[in-house]
Amino acid sequence: MSKKRVLITGGNKGIGLAVSRAMLELGHEIIIVAREFETCPLIGVKDVTAIECDLSKLDTLPALAKEVGDIDILINNAGYMQPKYTYDNYPVERRDNIMNVDLYAPVELMNIFSEHMKKQKYGRIVNTASIAGQIGHPDVWYGIAKAGLINATKIYGKLLGSHGITVNCVAPSPVETDMQKDNSEERKKEFKKTVATGRFAEPEEIAKAIVWLATDCPEYINGICIDINNCSYPR
Template identity: 30%
Template sequence: MTVPSPQATTQAAPQGQDGAAPARVVVVTGAARGIGRSIAERFVAAGDTVATLYRGGDLPQGVHGYVADVTDSAAVDAAFAAIEKDLGPVEVLVANAGVTRDGLLMRMSDDDFTAVLDVNLTGTFRCVRRAAKGMIRLRRGRIVLVGSVVGLYGGPGQVNYSSSKAALVGMARSITRELGGRGITANVVAPGYVETDMTAALPEDTQAQYKTAIPAGRFAAADEVAGVVQFLASDAAAYVSGAVIPVDGGLGMGH
C-alpha cells in the first residue's frame, strides 16, 4: 500500500473574493502534468480546494498532493480518508489518471492490455467507488471521467487504450442510473489531440498529418479541455448526466 503524502505541496488554495473559504473540495487524479494539471489549475483559480492522487512530480501551486497508486484499492481508500480528514468531504471527482502502452494487436501482450485497463478503467472505478461514499451522504456530487476520442473513434495500435476509454461511457451511465436521484452527476469528457509534451515530441510531419484530419485544423490547448470539465462540475450542469462531451475540434463528430 502506498502511504498518502499530504505534505507534497504546502501552498494553500486561494480564498474566494469575499475572503471566505472555498466552497468545495475537488479531487483530480493525476494532476502533476498534462490535462490533469490544467484541470487542477482551473479549479484552484476558481477558489476550490483541490487535492490530487498522484504518483510523483511537481504539482501546481495550491494543489494538495496525496501519493497513491490507483491500482491499489487500499492506497486509494487511505488517500481519500486523509483528504476528508485534512480538507473536508469531496464534492467533485475528476478521474483523469491514465497510461498508454500502444502496440499492434498481434504484438500486444496480455500484460500490455491488462496494465492499461487496471489504471484507466479499474483505477477510475476504485476512485469513483470511494468518492461516491461521501457524495451519497452529502446528497450531491459531480463525477467527471476523462475519456478520449479514441474510445469512440478507435485508433490503430490502441486496442487496450481505446477499450479502457470506451468502457468509461458505460461506467458514467450506470452511475447516473444508480446515483442520479441523490443529486450526483456522472459524465465523460472525450478529448481529441491535445497540446502536451507527448504530442510536442511527435515529428512535425506527423503532427501536420493529424491536424489535416481535424476540422479545427489544430490541437486543443489543455485548458480548453479543463474548461469543459469545470462546466460539468458546476451548478450550471446540474441536469447534465450520463453524457459524453467531445473536445476534439470535430475529429470524431460525437462518435
Template identity: 30%
Template sequence: MSRLALVTGGTRGIGLAIAQTLQRDGARVIVCGRQAVNLPGIESVITDVTRPGELAALAVQAGPVDVLINNVGGSLGGGKFTASTVEQWNGAFALNVMPAVILSQAFLPGMRARGWGRIVNIASIWGREGGGGAAYNAVKAAMISMSKSMATEVVRDGVLVNCVAPGSVIFPGGGWEKKQQADPAGIAKFVEDQLPRGSFGHPQEVAELVAFLASDRASLIAGACITADGGQSHSNI
C-alpha cells in the first residue's frame, strides 16, 4: 500500500520538487500553500500555516500521514538583530517553527502506533552556522535542535526524524531568481565568491536527499542534519 506524504509549502520551489519526487517514488502526496495549485496526481489543500485553526483543519483533512515534510518557511525579509522587530521574530517562528511543531505532534502518535514514519524538517545552512538574517538563523537553528530532540524520542518506534539544510537554491519565481533579476552583476559575484561549484543549487537536488531520508533505505539515520549545498557552508561538521 502506498504511503501518505504531506509536504507543507509544497506548491513551488523546493517543496514542489520534494512532493513530485515522493510521488515518483510511490507515495500518495498532499501539499499545502496559501494559494491553490493544480498538480497532476497531487492533492493541494489551501492552508495558511500561520493560522492555528487552518493548520488543525489540515491535520484532520490529511488523514494518517506516514511521511511529513516540514518545508514551509522563509526569512520574511531577514536583517540584522539590531534592526529587527518583535513582530519579525514572532512571524519567523510562526512560519518556520510552529507549523513543524504542531503538525509533528499531530502525526507522530499515528506513526508510532503503526511502527513506521518519517519526518524531514527543512532548515538551512544558516541554522548550522552564522549567516543570513538574525531571526532566520535562529528559527532554522531551532528546527535543527528540535529534530534531534524528536528523533531520540521516537526512533525506537520506527519513526525517523531528520533535518536537511539547503544552501542557496534557485528556481523560477523564487527569492534568488528575483535577486538575480534585480542585481545580475551582484548575484554573479555572489555565485563566484560564495558558491564553490560556481552555480546555485536546484530544488531537485534537495528533493533527492529528502526522498532518500523518507525511504526505507535511510534506516540508521535519525537526528541528523545533512547539508545539500555544493560545499557552500563553512562548518567542518
C-alpha cells in the first residue's frame, strides 16, 4: 500500500497509541488529535503531527478539519466513560459531553473527511465502538453512544460504499488501558470470569484489527462490526 495520510483521534494513548505505532511501522503519515500529549511518546517523531483539540466542542471541528487537511484514512478512536454517574443521577453537562466525544464528533468527522475521500474514490474509516453498545453498561450514556456508533457505521457504510469508501468498526470488551481506572475492581473481576482466557485485551490486539480494517481489508467488507471479546459475548 502506498503512503497514506491517517487521522487518529485519541491516538496519544491506549488503543489509539497502538494504532498510531502500527500505522507508522507501515510507513504512513499520521495526524493524532487529542486533548493533551503530556505522556505521548510519539511527539517529535518523523511523519507524526499532533493537534490538541477537545472533541466535545463540536463547533471547533471545521477549524480542526482545515488544520488537518485531506486524509485517506480516518480512525475515530477517541472516547471515554464515566461509570460513577448512575442513570438517575447523571448531570446533563456530563451527558452532553460524553455524547459529543463518543458519538457526535465521530459522525461529524465522517461527514467532513469523506468529502475528499469521495472525490478521490478511496477512503477507509474505522470507528472504535464497544461491547457496551451491544449488551449495556453501567454508564448508560456510554452504552447509548457506542450503540449509536455501531449503527452509524452501518449507515455510513451504505452511504459511502459506492464511492470507494469502507466504513467499519470494532467492538472490544474491556482493554488494559487508562480507562480501567474508572471501573471498580469488583466489576473488573466479575467481567474477567466471562472471558475464555480470564483477562482483558491488550491495546495491540485491538489495534491489529483496526489497522487491518483501515488498510488490507477488502472493500466488500463494509458496514460491519468486529466483535473482540474472547467469548464473553459470542453471537
